Amino acid sequence: MKIKSQTLLIAGLFGFLFCCGANLSAQSVCLPAPRLLTTTPMGGQVGTQVEISVSGEHLDGIADLLFSDPHLTAAKKLDAAGNPEPNKYVVSIAADSPPGIYEARVLTRLGLSSSRIFSVGTFLEVTQKPNTTLATAMELQVNSICNSALTPRAIDHYAFEAKRGMRIIVDCAARGIDSKLDPVLVIADADGRDLLVERRAGILDFKVPADGRYIIKVHELTFKGGNTCFYRLVLRELAPDAQITRHPATRTVNSFSWPPQGLPEAPSASEAEPNNDVSKPQSIALPCDIAGSFFPAADVDVFEFDAKKGEEWWIEVASERFGLPTDPSLLVQRVTREGDVEKLIDVVELSDIPSPVKVSSNGYAYDGPPYNAGSSDPLGKLSIPEDGRYRLQLRDLFGGTRNDPRNVYRLVIRQA
Template sequence: MSPPCPNGPERRAGARAIAAMMFLVVLPASTRADWPRHRLDGAFPPGGRAGESVEIRLIGGDLDAVEGLWFDHPGIEADRIEGDEKPPRFRVTIAPDAPIGLHDVRAVGPLGVSNPRAFVIGDRPEAVEAEPNNNPGEAGPIAIGSVVNGQINGATDVDWFTFNGRAGQRVLIRLDAFRLDGTLDGEVRLFDASGRELAYGHDDLGQDPFVDATLPADGTYRIEVRDVVYSGAPAHLYRLTLHDGPHVDAVVPRAIAPGETATVSLLGRNLGGEPTGTLLPDGLPLERLEVTITAPPEAAFDPDRPGVGHQSSAGGGVAGFWYTFENDRGTAEPVFISQALAPVVVEQERGTGGAPPRLEPPCDVSGDFLEVGDADSYRFEAKKGQVWIIEVFADRIGSPVDASLLVQQIREDGSVVRDIGEADDLGDPGTGPRFGTGTVDPILRFQAPEDGLYQVFVGDLFNATVPAPGAVYRLVIRPERPDFLLFTAPSDPGSPEGVTLHAGGRATASVLAHRLDGFARPIRVEAEGLPAGVSAEPVVIAANQAVAPIVFAASDGAPPKLGTVRLVGRPLAEDGSPADGPARVAVAGSITRGPAPVAPARVTRGLVLAVRPDAPILLSASPSEVVVSQGEQVELTARVARRPGVEAEIQVSADALPNNVGADTPKIEKDKDEATLTLTVPGNAEPGIYTVLLRGTGKVSVPDPVNPGQAREVDLNEPSNPITLTITKK
């Protein structure tokens, strides 16, 4: 083996998708939505200013009967505006102390609770673009230090804006679209009064554009916003921010121990700090400013409340907090700081001909690739048989670094004895279609073959041609600790709404396990904080599984409710008995575009559950616990209870079955209320404890929840109670 090349041509998004697809496994069959759902593609404008109110309209499907909006923070309230407009409009009032940053909004109505969409709270004056503004002569005004909310709604739609600036003024232009869960692939151009292009932005901050420019003269300037392929749609929403205030690209170190007060360096623009010596692609300096930050205590790292920034599914399991920098010129966007996993070390660049720095594991090293072609190396000593987990956090903390690792045994003079191991992307563990947690970050299990000196090379496959100001990483060397991360997401990748539960019926969500350091035990998952009248039996994610369903049930007559629930996972022994190990709270998430083998997804603010009036049927399975040996069959009884007036033939199937286990698909005839389903467990089925369920499908006519007094035909897809299936060896 040879040292990994730090200048590969791959882009992170493509590398992540390839790595994830390479590791895809067979998942339980996805479920089709049983009722029409409120589908929210966006709210426009997609944000507002703290302390003010804004009138918004909804974009999506089946929204005409929406009654209200759910926000993740009590400081954001919505009132429906009276009138006949469909979908209805809402006046959103934002409290002065509502946290600056990204929040979730969902539509709520007789069809339940929708999927989330981003709603941003800022502290600058806000406006909405006014059409026509499709050419420079129609450019609308935007003041420095303000935000304009816009929409590219049509293939030929291009939005122009104009502002006045001063010679030598350093202005920053940020277009948020992807992080708003929108479909716009935006690009931004800056022109002077003569029409000369001064700057261009595309895919600069993740998949959104960012422009940093120093104005050459006093005068008028114009900004052009458009989709990079001239696409347009109602959900092509954006927030265009023009300001001369602070912008933080990175924080060094990128991790702080819980409760600790640390002096850190902010790297960015317009910070009021000193030049770092690094020049950005446009020749402007990157600044450094030291500030003091106190991390919250460990108890405050709450996965149910992940903060106010955009956190991708890849980084959903990284504990930390969001820090917002302010100075007399404004407020910067929040930046994520991780919870340190070991004593924190900041990279020290070696001089010409100098030896790489020596580390004393365990350690949490903050490094960077601010210069083109940079690659870092570190040395440490290890005893024979000693095991360390060596991993890089970059993609998972929002950095553009696409890291690779190489570990070598070396002599004291630096000559190489042998290559020990190398690592690149960490593939998706099987959660991809619902909430992909694969990453382009590398992780390596190192076991020292003998006492000696070892060297770690960290390379960057992304930073090939231009400096990347946010190109920071964490190199963590830590003991091996088998553990797991827990996530929850909608069961149906094609319809990622919240959990809508009908009184007297059931609904499901998926619980997803990302196993760490060889953790291979079953995980028992329980729901906490359920409202009165709602229950959920504990379920088990088998030792060889990444996904299992959790089933929520509402009692007959349960009143309408809306809120969040908490799922907690605990490790089990192989026989299903409780085992030592910490409990893990599930981080909620949702895909934002899809379905796809690995769809873009982000962390959301809690698993939202709504209770609505009566379910047309209740499907039950018995027995609820079965034990079967390899090579045998077992029979389950499916029973259906129909509401008065509901006449339907119900097709029964098994869902979430272990690999290689099969089942027949009996029917419950219209004049019957039960059928028998046979599970076949072949000799190659892996022993273990599994959670499975039955599903009942069919077409039925029910009272229309949107139009009272009318009937509506719906496609049922009703889950049964969960069944604990234990497969034993033959």
């Protein structure tokens, strides 16, 4: 009996040790991943050398600063005694380096870090000085870029001189260069009175009303700040009829991409004004591929076409998928006449592309694909009920007060 108890005790002990060993062997131990969070400044001018400092997480033992293109090289910055300064580098940008965005990484004893965007441009580059009040506004030259970071609960002020009639463009690169900043831009007069405001990460297109000094204000939408709320403020002059181009930026990838497979990159036609009145519709022939814009405010573009009974067409509008703050809506009506009286019969109304993700019956989970591929762009089929004339009206449901010619769209109608 005693021997049996001892046997059971030993067997239990071995079982306990075996389970503990199995649990220990199942645990995985990972070294921390190095993360590069900021480079200051965030860019430089073609053909120059820039002194930058880097910061991040788990960057102990930094060996090198590396770039995604051989036109950019970095060497450690040395102090007066010839010793490397911690986390500081001198970046050389080749004279033939193409303007744009590049990836920067640091090599550490833990491996290669995550990347951070480094911009290269052709304008003069400067770095922010203390400028959180109107009295301390930092002077900027037209056609220059300022590398800055916002202080929490503060507004950065910049000043520039301009002459009447000049077209001034103010752009703020933030989210597109890996910043956490949602910028608000303001142009004000010399006394700080606001003249023009942009709150949707767009640009300011400002026609100077009189010679003098003007102020640019920059703040975060919710007044956040810190070293991750960095930005590049671009101040430049543009010809009155020139096309506006934005500061180079990364692009987000959506579950829905544009253009669809097989569609040409450029549309074959453009809307012809005035087509924003039902009495002056633009005549089109199907199939078609038309570019237009929701401009001016409350714009409704009207098109008419002939079709025969039994025809089926796919109608698609792209605007929100261009990254624009729009919500297109489309209505197709059959046009008939009774004497001199025009009669309209609704055929189809298209609005959003629905998401394939659906709430499950129990309300606690989701059914369908594990991605959200919905969009506020319209997509649907038009079945022609009778021979005749048809009218298509296209509008932006958000465009009642928006007077922005950059809110463009592309209307594509193709055989189903």
